[in-house]
Amino acid sequence: AQSVTQPDIHITVSEGASxxxxxxxxxxxxxxxxxxxxxxxxxxxxxxxYFSGDTLVQGIKGFEAExxxxxxxxxxxxxxxxxxDAAEYFCAVPTSGTYKYIFGTGTRLxxxx
Amino acid sequence: xxxxxxxxxxxxxxxxxxxxxxxxxxxxxxxxxxxxxxLGQGPEFLTYFQNExxxxxxxxxxxxxxxxxPKGSFSTLEIQRTEQGDSAMYLCASSRRTxxxxxxxxxxxxxxxxx
Numbered sequence: 001a002q003s004v005t006q007p008d009i010h011i012t013v014s015e016g017a018s019x020x021x022x023x024x025x026x027x028x029x030x031x032x033x034x035x036x037x038x039x040x041x042x043x044x045x046x047x048x049x050y051f052s053g054d055t056l057v058q059g060i061k062g063f064e065a066e067x068x069x070x071x072x073x074x075x076x077x078x079x080x081x082x083x084x085d086a087a088e089y090f091c092a093v094p095t096s097g098t099y100k101y102i103f104g105t106g107t108r109l110x111x112x113x
Numbered sequence: 114x115x116x117x118x119x120x121x122x123x124x125x126x127x128x129x130x131x132x133x134x135x136x137x138x139x140x141x142x143x144x145x146x147x148x149x150x151x152l153g154q155g156p157e158f159l160t161y162f163q164n165e166x167x168x169x170x171x172x173x174x175x176x177x178x179x180x181x182x183p184k185g186s187f188s189t190l191e192i193q194r195t196e197q198g199d200s201a202m203y204l205c206a207s208s209r210r211t212x213x214x215x216x217x218x219x220x221x222x223x224x225x226x227x228x
Contacts, residue, residue, distance in 0.1 A: 041221075041224070042221050042222070043119075043206075043219035043221040043222045044156070046216045046217070046218070049216050090156075099208075100158045100161065100169075101156075101217070103156050105153070105154055106155050
């Protein structure tokens with residue numbers, strides 16, 4: 001069965017520092033992979049998605065993610081974090097051949113001024 | 114494109130009361146999804162509509178829950194005889210084609226508190 005693991009529940013970085021949020025998945029074939037961001041009290045916004053091809057995917061707000069099949073990972077990165085990036089980040093994978101997503105438990109990002 | 118709208122944003126209800134939430138998807142999206150998110154967790158799938166047809170319901174959706182999407186436009190999610198365990202954020206999302214290709218567009222959610 002498909003699954004998504006986000007090992008880090010909380011991450012704190014200083015503004016201007018680089019960021020990497022981890023996501024590991026379990027999937028029988030090459031998956032579609034997504035990263036969403038959720039600000040407090042809000043719904044989820046799509047940051048980026050991977051379907052196939054180039055394993056480095058660019059998203060909105062300066063985020064990127066790299067698909068590594070050998071490590072079953074799809075880590076989210078940003079070179080320089082802004083205070084407005086403080087939010088919760090979710091990695092997701094659709095269940096095989098369906099429209100349902102499985103979400104990770106999320107990583108809450110705190111940004112220090 | 115006005116996005117996915119959900120109403121109300123917040124709902125506080127007493128245990129045992131019925132509540133109904135509404136979702137208006139993006140107009141050209143024919144697929145609509147409901148998810149539930151509890152504190153500290155990622156969203157969990159509840160149900161899915163393609164046009165007006167409800168194609169799947171999660172086991173999370175007990176008999177007290179019912180969802181409709183008349184005429185394939187807006188959708189409602191009703192919870193009867195609410196319980197404290199129903200307290201959560203209820204998220205609606207829509208997509209134009211197969212959700213796993215294009216990604217969902219989520220609404221801002223309805224936060225339900227059962228007291």
